[in-house]
Amino acid sequence: MEERGGAGQEAGSWQYRVDSYGFERPEDFDYVTYEEFFSRYLVILTRRAIKWSKLLKGKNSIQKSLKVKRYIRKGIPNEHRALIWMVVSGAQANMEQNPGYYHKLLEGEKNYKLLEAIRTDMNRTFPDNIQFRKTADPCLQQTLYNVLVAYGHHNKAVGYCQGMNFVAGYLILITKNEEESFWLLDALIGRILPDFYSPEMMGLKMDQEVLGELVKMKVPAVAELMDRHGVMWTLVMSRWFICLFIDILPVETVLRIWDCLFYEGSKILFRVALTLIKQHQASILEATNFPDICDKFKEITKGMFVTECHTFMEKIFTEPGSLSMATINKLRETCRAKLLAQG
Amino acid sequence: MAPDRKQKKELWASQTVPALVQRALCKLCSPLKKEKTQPQQFCLSEILARLLAVMLVGDSGVGKTCLLVRFKDGAFLAGSFISTVGIDFRNKVLNVDGVKVKLQIWDTAGQERFRSVTHAYYRDAHALLLLYDVANKASFDNIQAWLTEIHEYAQQDVVLMLLGNKADSTQDRVVKREDGEKLAKEYGVPFMETSAKSGLNVDLAFMAIAKELKHRSMKLPNEPKFKLHDYVKKEVRGTGCCKS
Numbered sequence: 229m230e231e232r233g234g235a236g237q238e239a240g241s242w243q244y245r246v247d248s249y250g251f252e253r254p255e256d257f258d259y260v261t262y263e264e265f266f267s268r269y270l271v272i273l274t275r276r277a278i279k280w281s282k283l284l285k286g287k288n289s290i291q292k293s294l295k296v297k298r299y300i301r302k303g304i305p306n307e308h309r310a311l312i313w314m315v316v317s318g319a320q321a322n323m324e325q326n327p328g329y330y331h332k333l334l335e336g337e338k339n340y341k342l343l344e345a346i347r348t349d350m351n352r353t354f355p356d357n358i359q360f361r362k363t364a365d366p367c368l369q370q371t372l373y374n375v376l377v378a379y380g381h382h383n384k385a386v387g388y389c390q391g392m393n394f395v396a397g398y399l400i401l402i403t404k405n406e407e408e409s410f411w412l413l414d415a416l417i418g419r420i421l422p423d424f425y426s427p428e429m430m431g432l433k434m435d436q437e438v439l440g441e442l443v444k445m446k447v448p449a450v451a452e453l454m455d456r457h458g459v460m461w462t463l464v465m466s467r468w469f470i471c472l473f474i475d476i477l478p479v480e481t482v483l484r485i486w487d488c489l490f491y492e493g494s495k496i497l498f499r500v501a502l503t504l505i506k507q508h509q510a511s512i513l514e515a516t517n518f519p520d521i522c523d524k525f526k527e528i529t530k531g532m533f534v535t536e537c538h539t540f541m542e543k544i545f546t547e548p549g550s551l552s553m554a555t556i557n558k559l560r561e562t563c564r565a566k567l568l569a570q571g
Numbered sequence: 572m573a574p575d576r577k578q579k580k581e582l583w584a585s586q587t588v589p590a591l592v593q594r595a596l597c598k599l600c601s602p603l604k605k606e607k608t609q610p611q612q613f614c615l616s617e618i619l620a621r622l623l624a625v626m627l628v629g630d631s632g633v634g635k636t637c638l639l640v641r642f643k644d645g646a647f648l649a650g651s652f653i654s655t656v657g658i659d660f661r662n663k664v665l666n667v668d669g670v671k672v673k674l675q676i677w678d679t680a681g682q683e684r685f686r687s688v689t690h691a692y693y694r695d696a697h698a699l700l701l702l703y704d705v706a707n708k709a710s711f712d713n714i715q716a717w718l719t720e721i722h723e724y725a726q727q728d729v730v731l732m733l734l735g736n737k738a739d740s741t742q743d744r745v746v747k748r749e750d751g752e753k754l755a756k757e758y759g760v761p762f763m764e765t766s767a768k769s770g771l772n773v774d775l776a777f778m779a780i781a782k783e784l785k786h787r788s789m790k791l792p793n794e795p796k797f798k799l800h801d802y803v804k805k806e807v808r809g810t811g812c813c814k815s
Contacts, residue, residue, distance in 0.1 A: 345682070348632040352654040390631065390682045391656040427684045458695070466657030466688050475653070518624075519675040522660045 249401050249479055250359040265536055272538050277305040284308065290315050292491075300491045301541065303484050310403040317415035317490040323407065330407045333378040342380045345388050346373060353393040360397065371400050375409045379417070382410075386417060389425035391470035398474055402483070412490075416472075421494050424470065430567065432469055435494065436461045437563035438556065439501055446548055447506050449513055457518045464525040469497055476529045481537040488541075495556060502548035503540075504528050623784050624675050624695055625777070628717060629702035630710040631681030634736040637767035638702065639678050642777050647768050655680045658689050665778065667785045674781060686720065693724035698731070698780040703751075705735045705764065706743035711750070718758055730783050730799070731760050738764035738771055738810050748809075761803040764810065772808055779803050 245253045276299075283290070283299060288311060290296055296316075304312045314320040323330075350369050354360040359368045375396045380388045395416065399409040417424070423431030440461045444451040454461070467475075472489065473482045477500075488496045505512065508528040515521040534540055627635040636655050641647050643663050659678040664671055677696065679689040693699075701717055703710040714733065721731065735751040737743075748764055755762030761779070765772045779802055786797035 345631070349654045351650060352632075352652055355650050355653065389684060390654050390680055393654065394656070429684060429687060433688070460691060462688050462691060463658055463660075466685075467659070470656050519660070519662050519673070522675070523662070 246358055247479065250357045251354070251479060252356045252358065261532065262535070265532070269536075269538060273303070273305065276303055277307075280305050280308055288315075292316065297491060300487050301545065303538065303541070304487045306402075309483065309487070310405070310408060313402070313412055313486070313490045314408060317412060317420070319408070319411035319415045322414065323411045330378055330410050333381050334374060336381060338377070339381065339387075342387050343377060346376045346380065346393075349390060349393045353397050357397075357401075359401070368397070368400055371406050371409075372397055374406055375400065375413060378410050379413050382414065383418060386426050389429075389470075392417070392425060394471050394474045398482070398486070415490070420489065430564070432466065433462065433567055434560055434564045435469060435497070436465045437567065438559045439465060439498055441559050441563065442498055442502060442548075442551070443505060446502060447509055450505055450509055453513060453515065453521065457521055459518060459521050464522065465501065468501060472497070473500065477534050478537070481534055481540055484537045484541050485544075495551065495553065496544070498551060498556070499544040499548055502551075503544045504534075506547050507533060507543070623672055623697050623781065624677065625698045625700065625780060626677045626679065626689075626692065626696040627700050627702065628679055628689075628721070629681055629736075630704070630707070630713050633681065633702045633704040633707065633710050634767050635681065635702055636678050638700075638734070638736060638765060638773060638776075639676055641767040641770055641773045643676075645770070647770070649768070657685060658692065663777075665781045667778070667781045670785055670789075672781050672785055674777065690720065690724040693721065693729075694726055696725060696729060697784055699725060699729055700732055700734055700776060700780070701760075702734045702736045702765075703746065704737050705746045705748075705751075706737050706740040708745045711735075711746045711754075714754060718760075728787075730780050730787075732776060732780060732799075732803075733758075733760045733762045734772075734776055735762070735764040737766060737768070739766040739768045741810075761800050763803055763807045766810075771810065775803075775806050775808075779806070 245257070245259075247253060280299065283296075290312065300312070300316070311320075314323070350373060351362075353369075353372060357368075358364060359366075360372070361367065362369065372393065376388055376392060379392070379396070380386070392413070396409060396413050399412045400406070403409050403412065421431060423429070424435075425432075440451065440454075443454075443461075473485055476482075477485070485496060485500055505528070508524070511528065512521070512524045515524050627639060629635055631654070636652050636659075637647060639661060640652070643661050655678050657680055661676050661678070662673060663676065664673045666672075677689075677692060679685065679692075699721060701714065701721070703714055705711075721729070725731075733751065733755045735746060735748065738748075751762055751764065763772045763776060765776055767773060779799060782797060782802065783799045
């Protein structure tokens with residue numbers, strides 16, 4: 229489990245451990261509690277893996293259905309994750325319809341300013357991941373650079389937005405394939421999260437406002453607290469939404485959220501945020517001033533509640549209650565109009 | 572819908588430090604004058620402790636997060652920093668001449684498109700540290716644009732300081748200290764060079780603004796006026812071994 233076998237068991241080598249994705253664990257990482265969780269989770273993973281094998285029967289395709297949706301909510305096994313993300317997001321179809329397109333982008337003429345912006349973030353993307361180190365072989369930094377450069381030239385309206393480096397980095401870690409990462413990034417930025425990363429960031433701002441409205445409906449005391457102290461949602465939410473919970477929640481939990489993000493769309497981000505807020509309502513309400521509120525929003529993303537990814541994913545579909553697409557669309561419309569009016 | 576901007580502005584404005592401290596002082600002087608909602612005893616340090624917001628701004632990659640981490644934890648670990656997305660925040664309590672001052676420091680993403688997300692917070696900031704990288708000419712050239720932005724969105728009396736960061740870079744340096752000084756003088760802004768790597772002037776930068784804010788909020792009758800410019804000039808250290 230998690231590269232913890234063999235030589236790793238020796239005394240003194242507990243620190244500097246890395247997880248199965250290459251991320252170094254912090255020195256104060258609680259191995260005992262994590263082991264305890266993971267041994268339980270392993271049982272679930274095994275059961276899901278068997279179910280998925282039966283579902284796929286060795287095929288490389290899948291039709292969207294209620295059953296598949298249910299399966300995805302319960303987690304895609306790591307060995308199928310890249311394929312399922314590719315298929316359900318439409319990235320696979322786009323890639324097949326545009327053979328050679330990715331490489332043409334890399335060979336084409338370059339926007340120097342864009343390259344510079346991307347380069348600035350190369351050493352600042354997952355320095356805690358051994359695969360992204362300059363000394364790693366293969367070094368994923370070059371892969372990341374290529375994906376971001378290609379994307380910036382493919383979607384010129386977006387170009388490069390900080391945060392995309394982390395998102396693309398995760399895609400590379402999961403797919404281990406440059407071109408697939410590119411098409412998945414396109415699915416996210418071009419379709420699933422429209423206008424999140426563009427210069428005006430209207431989609432992001434709109435959804436932050438929508439979240440504010442949803443909190444008002446579902447956890448009014450917290451909304452009132454934020455109001456009273458003048459804390460705008462963008463202060464606590466922009467990182468959550470732009471990084472799609474990377475570096476906010478544990479890796480395994482983020483991947484489970486992304487499973488649903490690729491299948492069900494951006495609504496899942498509201499579910500996650502609302503669950504975190506609702507679950508920790510009592511704690512948040514203890515805050516009596518602006519900085520404390522900010523701190524609370526950092527605290528609520530830590531601990532066993534978010535580490536236990538399977539239980540957490542069950543919670544996000546129950547805790548916030550119903551969240552119809554009609555409600556969200558209506559809120560989006562009003563929030564957008566309001567933002568446009570503000571200029 | 573969320574409360575409109577004006578409401579929020581008033582909300583925050585209503586709790587600015589000077590107003591609160593004045594009220595507190597008022598109450599200490601005339602304890603008989605009753606105000607129902609306020610407790611009888613006011614601890615000045617507590618009032619200050621929660622209200623000073625400092626914002627770090629400047630181009631992407633100039634070292635805002637590094638500066639903050641150096642100040643907060645006294646550490647600099649090369650290659651351990653990640654690019655800041657949106658806005659991040661950390662708290663630090665400083666002891667300024669015997670008064671505890673709690674700084675809430677907002678670390679912002681430098682990329683231009685994030686400005687529309689972050690400038691909503693300019694007006695809530697009591698102090699701004701504007702950074703450029705002495706090894707990056709473009710970041711220096713952009714300072715004017717940043718100042719325009721600050722002028723447009725920040726409070727008029729915001730405490731502002733210009734910092735030329737990465738002063739430890741000797742070979743890569745492209746912006747001379749005199750250039751920074753000249754620009755700062757032009758805009759009447761205090762200036763110093765800093766290095767998050769070596770620690771040069773990092774604590775001083777935060778201490779200077781904390782002192783200024785403290786003095787502004789507690790104008791005691793017999794105290795001489797605190798002069799930020801003079802203080803910075805006196806305390807600042809050069810990149811060499813001697814005081815500049």
